[in-house]
């Protein structure tokens with residue numbers, strides 16, 4: 031009696047495990063175009079343009095610690111350390127927090143500053159704020175959809191715009207052009 035109950039329980043648990051692993055697999059197939067850090071981010075979308083206004087307490091539960099520190103606390107990644115610093119593939123760059131479109135690879139240029147640099151941003155993708163932190167007078171660049179910190183913009187870029195968007199790689203999600 032006891033033995034058959036255990037056996038039934040075992041089969042039941044086995045069935046649950048199979049169902050769970052199948053549903054997990056199908057979920058993964060839906061989000062395989064997202065970077066690892068956004069696998070559990072319900073706000074990430076490269077097509078939805080709805081404004082996102084949620085608290086940092088919520089973001090902290092969703093984002094990786096590295097992305098949270100830069101996007102929500104305006105930290106800066108170490109120079110030369112980012113995966114898009116020395117990177118010239120053709121495609122589009124999106125906000126790593128929410129998926130909002132930010133830059134085209136055709137506006138990226140090789141800069142010696144140590145961070146991925148662009149001479150032009152999607153005007154619907156970014157917004158600006160004066161930043162006088164760390165004893166400097168700079169212009170901070172933020173995502174227009176989710177208000178996350180992306181980097182700064184300077185007036186020493188190449189033609190045709192003369193500006194340099196100095197971005198954190200961690201704040202960017204790249205999708206290659208097919």
Ligand SMILES: [Zn+2]
Pocket residue numbers: 125126127128129130173174175176177178
């Ligand atoms: Zn964003």
